[in-house]
Amino acid sequence: MAKKSFVIQELTFFLIFTLLFSTVAKPAFSFYDVDLTHPNQTFDFVGKSGIITFLPELYENPVKRYVVFGSGSISDVRSVAHNLIYEISSKNDFFSVGVFSQNDILNLKLKGYTVIEDFPLEFDSLNQSNTTMVAHEGSRIGKILGSEDVYQKYNYTGRGVTIGIVDTGxxxxxxxxxDSLARDKNNIPIMIDADGQGLVLTNATFIANINDKGIIKNYTTTIPKNITSNVYVNSKGVFLNLNKNGKGTDIQVFNSMYPKGGGRPVLTGTSSDDYKIGKNSRNFIISKSGIYHFGVIYESVLQGQSSRLQLVPVLVVDSKIAGLYDTIISDMSDSWKDFTRFDTSLGSTPNYDFDFTDETPITLGNGKEFLIYDSNNDGKLDYSAGTVGARVLDVYGVVGNSSMIDKKIGATNGTLLSPFDSKGNYFGIMYDFQGHGTSTAASITSKGTEKYDIYGNTTKFILRGVAPGAEIVPIKALWFGDAVYGWLWAAGFNQEKNTWIFEGKPKVDIISNSWGISTFPILQSCCE
Known part of the structure; x- marks a missing residue:
């Protein structure tokens, strides 16, 4: 019996270390207030949009994460894996974890290998019989934990403490x-996306004819080879020429849902609507170089048990110094219309304005880096696409060199991109693909100023966190799953030429890891 118990412990530890420290993780599943057991989430990717159109075939033959093992050569797996995460082999057998397409998996099965699809990661799920009791204690959490007493007696709020949240964003x-978002000495947000999800490509370029007096005119000469299109002026205003006489413009879009959806890290979409950047030839969004950069943020957010695409057109300009790009303008109003188009009357089309002139410019450090929108001007925000200024790990080598896995520590050796490319070709954003990371941060630093009908009975409560004065450094690491990279970075290490170097001081005081695999069937059976 003791030997059997030892074997089970060995298996348990192996699964925990393989799944928690491997470099790819399935999306994590969670609920607001309390994490409950629930069916698997589905991803409802829709290629049709009023903003940009993607080819339907991009969503065929999606890749997923699998365990593949059996008698044979590991080279059969290496040759087809999109990303081989873990492997161990002997003379006759092998075991591996990797990302594969459906066609590749079929071929591996035909060769006689055992194939098991990965399971969803869950957070401290509770038995259904206990969820009602726990959920209805939400409004008393400060009393239960004693944080309210600490605040009342000692006025301690956690001020001066920085907490890294390793989670879904x-x-x-x-x-x-x-206001709990941590910032550096220049007021720039401190955020890292070790998942590589928050990359936004803005490498479509539009050339304008602006004279010495600051008046913009139609661009009539031949467009340079490295420029996507031109800027034109008419009686309605100043526009980026994306329509191109009905041909449309191909736009490179980073696929934040890869490898779960889309089939490749960078998608090509077609945009056929000209975007307004000025009211007339003298009143327009300034680009000192005369080169405007355009792109589309591509995200997915949880809607019940499915995910819906969230697309945000963005304009990037060099507003002060020619060639030094410093300003981002996002078309949040059209993004909101596009996101809610399925909620409108059947057959109706949203009234897009394709207009950047009525949006709020964002510069890093101005304190307004939040991609938010109030659709009815009631003072309550209805829509969010994240926060501009995250440092994103270039996992798939979209901007820099392809990343590798450090076999000694399990972290990705890749390029950690700047939060905003000074050449205007990309920037990084922090967003929460699941909601769990936001809930974790709120349980710590919520100020308790807003009121919530958390029980659905019209009675509203404030929800103060246990340390409302603390600051949060978001560390996204549960999509691609590189928690090790996030930990090292938060602990004060920087990666230089594939070597980790300690910079002398940790970036955070505390690291929060509010996630686990408590509902994995094998682990449950071990404990029964």
Whole structure:
């Protein structure tokens, strides 16, 4: 019996270390207030949009994560894996974990290998019989934990403490946690995306004819080879020429849902609507170089048990110094219309304005880096696409060199991109693909100024976190799953030429890891 117990412990530890420290993780599943057991999430990717159109075939033969093992050569797996995460082999057998397409998996099965699809990661799920009791204690959490007593007696709020949240990302759109975002000495947000999800490509370029007096005119000469299109002026205003006489413009879009959806890290979409950047030839969004950069943010957010695409057109300009790009303008109003188009009357089409002139410019450090929108001007935000200024790990080598896996520590050796490319070709954003990371941050730093009908009975409560004065550094690491990279970075290490170097001081005081695999069937059977 003791030997059997030892074997089970060995298996348990092996699974925990393989799944928690491997470099790819399935999306994590969670709920607001309390994490409950629930069916698997589905991803409802829709290629049709009023903003940009993607080819349907991009969504065929999706890749997923699998365990593949059996008698034979590991080279059969290496040759087809999109990303081989873990492997161990002997003379006759092998075991591997990797990302594969459906066609590749079929071929591996035909060769006689055992194939098991990966399972969803869950967070501290509870038995269904206990969920009602726990959920209805939400409004008393401060009393239960004693944090309210600490605040009342000692006025201790956690001020001066910085906490790294290793999770699904953090959305700071809620006023209760917005001011808790940690910032550096230049007021620039401190955020890292070790998952590589928050990359936004803005490498479509449009050339304008602006004279010495600052008046913009139609661009009539031949467009340079490295320029996508031109800027034109008419009686309605100043526009980026994306329509191109009905041909449309191909736009490179980073696929934040790869490898779960889309089939490749960078998608090509077609945009056929000209975007307004000025009211007339003298009143327009300034680009000192005369080169405007355009792109589309591509995200997916949880809607019940499915995910819906969230697309945001963005304009990037060099507003002060020619060639030094410093300003981002996002068309949040059209993004909101596109996101809610399925909620409108059947057959109706949203009234897109394709207009950047009525949006709020964002510069890093101005304190307004939040991609938010109030659709009815009631003072309550209805929509968020994240926060501009995250440092994103270039996992797939989209901008820099292809990443590798450090076999000694399990972290990705890749390029950590700047939060905003000075040449205007990309920037990084922090968004929460699941909601769990935001809930974790809120349980710590919520200011308790907003009121919530958390029980659905019209009675509203404030929800103060246990340390409302603390600051949050979001560390996204549960999509691609490189928690090790996030930990090392938060602990004060920087990667230089594939070597980790300690910079002398940790970036955070505390690291929060509010996630686990408590519902994995084998682990449950071990404990029964």
């Amino acid at each position: 953090t959305d700071f759109s809620n006023p209760d946690i917005r």
